[in-house]
Amino acid sequence: MSSKLNAATILDLKWAFDESKNKKYKKGKFLGKGGFAHCYELIDVDTNTIYAGKIVPKTMLTKPHQREKMTMEIEIHRTLSHSNIVGFHGFFEDQNHVYILLELCRRRSLMELHKRRKAVTEPEARFYLKQILLAVKHLHEQKVIHRDLKLGNLFLNDDLEVKVGDFGLATKVEIEGERKRTLCGTPNYIAPEVLGKKGHSYEVDIWSIGCIVYTLLVGKPPFETESLKDTYQRIKRNEYHIPSHINPEARSLIKRLLRSDPSSRPTAGDILRDPFLTAGFIPAKLPPSSLTTAPHFKNAHLPPSSARHPLAQVNSLVTETNVAARKVAATPVLADDPADWHLHSLLTQLINCVGTNPSEKNPTDYGESEDPASMPIFWVSKWVDYSDKYGLGYQLCDTSVGVLFNDSTRLLLGSDEASVQYINKDLAEEFYTISAYSESLYKKVTLLKYFRSYMSEHLLKAGGSAGERPVEEGVRLPHLRTWFRTRSAIVLHLSNGIMQINFFQDHTKIIICPLMSAVSYIDESKNFHTYKLSMIEKYGCSKDICNRLKYAKTMCERLITKLDSTPCDKATPSVRTPSLAPVVS
Template identity: 60%
Template sequence: VEVLGNSWRMSVMGDRKAVLKEIPEVVRNPQNGKQFAKGKFLGKGGFARCYELMDTETRIVYAGKIVSKTLLVKKHQREKMTQEIQIHRMLSHPHVVRLDGFFEDADNVYVLLELCSRRSLMELHKRRRAVTEPEARYFTNHVVLACIYLHDKKIIHRDLKLGNLFLNDDMEVKIGDFGLATMVEFDGERKKTLCGTPNYIAPEMLGKKGHSYEVDIWAIGCILYTLLVGKPPFETLSLKETYQKIKENDYIIPSRISADARHLIERLLAADPSARPNIHEVAQFDFFTKGYLPSRLPTSCLTMAPKFQPSQLVQLERRVVDGARARNALSPRQQARQDMLAAPLRALTTVPETQAVSMKRAPEERNDPACGDVPSDCYLSELYAQISELLTKKASDRPVVQEDEAEDPAAVPVFWVSKWVDYSDKYGLGYQLCDNSVGVVFNDNTKLVLDAAGEQVQYTERDNSEQYYTISVYPKELTKKMTLLAYFRNYMNEHLQKTGANMAVREGDELARLPCLRTWFRTRSAIVLHMSNGTLQINFFQDHTKLIVCPLICAATYIDPERNFHVYRFDLIDKFGCPRDVFSRLKYARTMIERLLSQSGNTNIRPGSLSTADARIGKYNTPSHRASINSPS
């Protein structure tokens, strides 16, 4: 079966340096007449640009991988894409990105892929660096399941890496990008092509001795190591040195890594490919069979480590339910939730403080991130250095190339503040995040966050220690603050733009740790919001634009007056420049970070600590004067 047609080949041969044409707003499949509306730009890589493509009839949205035919002139380029489609189209597995179709027109080849809206493990890695062991087990388990399927079909992926492991809304891993994949034609065949990504490439491939399924096993070892340790095992500043370390099997597993994880990594990264387990054997290692494997992870783990006390929460809730069955046919959980939503000033079910679920975890498994812990300033110093370096290079003085080159939508923030209500003259600042979760920073510098489903509660003390409760289970001492949280939540839903109905409870929500608003203040021109995950958000009052900067993924998101998102990675700003309005806001952000850092002796900066010339806090007596919608939902 020929995947790509031949009709266009001669027309592009004479124009090898043709400028890439703009993708039309509506793409038509000449074979069947189906039409697809071009949506958001998703990113680029290799030869392809990726956009959302919506079937105008079914309204189904795909990730459209679009390759210009001017880039497929050479025979090997065409054969490579043909092989990629031929292999990918025959696959159907829960942990493999689905290929739903492909077609071509006069200018481009279009591949319709399953949309994985949570991007890839690469973005998660940049934000989190090291993840917890249950998370690493969860993600790697999905990769192993997919590779069992691929290897059983005699397919070697040959480019397994964090950037090719995509995440859907259910936080399921999907292996994608089969551009380097190959079929094993007969038992014992050794492939000779040198291919892959430097940090993940196996030693036998570098030695050009021939390779097979074992290169995928090696790559899984690199992936697991990177997730647990926070960086690839052989990463160096130079390609030559990295290859040398791979050839010498020169890597170190930190002592904090558990024995089961260490044993698996050592087997996966065996220098001799014959000493590595096959993919079926990998699945039977103690790391997968004996450790805690979450059935689902919350989307909050894209930026925040989860909490792993599901059994404690269940037991605690049972005690409360058994002791308080009463008011009517509704269960205590249902009644409490109904009360919270309908009558926020009524006191809710409480339990003694001693029954709280705290951050302290059982010692038998390393569920804490292997991180070199979050710095006390929540990455402000790092962010200041990054922005300062950009500003010294005067990025706005360079002409900006086309938007696709200068922007990287994959770096869009996971969380931002979408609404806020300033009632700090009495209680504090209430806010809503983009996922509809709600929080309050109280005037005593404690914080409460309620998840979008209205079930899970997170309380942060002044010393930044965290306690976890449910909407129906919390200590009596928090009754007033829970009531105020409910008040803020209802106020924002009633008086500010609606951002959608309450989300349904989903599996994994009980593990969620949401970022909370760490510090905030207002100036004459903006409100500055610093989140506990390191994200800094500045909302400008005059033109309603917003700037969100993240030191971990090294990117700035600019939300223009029309509420369009423009995401600029710092390295792309350095390379291609950026619009002047973005540059001027980055300068303002640096000044605001200086102000935050100047308060380093007090990491919980109170609004009142600013000069009266700048601060506009407590000026009004009603919260309606100080309410805002900060970004589109």
């Protein structure tokens, strides 16, 4: 049976029944697919508990080795219980499918973080690494080798805590000293002893962790090439390069983990005691904004080694003094400023996509052509045009608010309603709180509060502030880089590369992310759909989406022309004739 037919069968499912427990589950949102499985939300109708449901058609399990692999995955995963391992909540089957109920990790995986951020800061790398190691230490104590540790199998919950998942290639060590012989793994993370078919054990997971640490800090895998053959040759020769900006502790750890001789690699417990982890700052938690923008670490007590690399590691250090008088000594840091804010990459992707005339194709839509993992982390949910006097105010989807002032400065207030981020004309950032900020910002903070109140009163059903809240550590939001209005729409370009177009007539929106190579379309009924541009190229899309992509291409060209013509003042918005009162949407 074809994979398309399998997908169609799963699409037709509305409910799943566990007869052994007399349990009924409602099929919810599509979460993704991989290998034989399609993942949906499965909602327990009795408790409203939402699980990640891994659904496997039995037509994909006709061969003995396929059934054995699924049985092994279930048997291993069901025995594991650890805060950094995806929770296993049961399995059942019906006539056509096998269902596995797993912990739902709403923040996807470290792979999506990597695509949006490339390299992360050292405190973030430590934060994630420590949790990965705790999970792997537990696995190895349970005699389990994961064998497919990679960014895509390291899932994140709402608090950005790591959850190791996908035990499809995992195996159990039955006899002490046993060496496994199966050739398995993912090319960029596969250990040399696996390629050499010399037999392997727990050490392959340590090698994979080395590749993960390198990728998090450098922004790309250590052995990656354009061809599989060359990648394997580099792994066998242990041929990789650590950039000079990686600090000595991190460099030393990477070398320890990526030793060709598996017997010389440290254990997970050894790594937890490595100086990279023990001597460096590890944040207690990370904010959701770090999924798309490097966080700042306020009042971090950093060791001398960290202080040598302040921009790479902590983005900014803010020391507050004389809070009552709102006088704050802040160390500014340059905001992210890629050469073209990803615009040329975005334009290339749009040209390639619309050039295939996707609306003229006849896509066979089984409801799984979407890619929810590529949904944008931030987009503009509300905006107020008061550019005749002050600037453009806006609310992001997480309820944080910002203003792009007419003097090309920006001020943002986090969703915690406490953390404040100021960006001056030169794109240098300073971080304050709503109760402690520089006296020179008094007027702009007042205007920010006005914009927030106006949007709360006129654009939202709920009320405004719920009172002063504690400052969320590390919040650093993407800001509105520039904007302009046409007769048909408002075009908004964020500092993380997102281009958003809100159409006035039908209130539809299109949000395009060049880093994820994806487009999200919010239709007239406010339904949210996200697609990979490459999938639209290949299979086509509706005429509505196609027309908006063509319009986006023209708007992107306009943004590039504007950027090229104003190299010294990238932030100045181009606006229509000033209005007499705020224009809102």
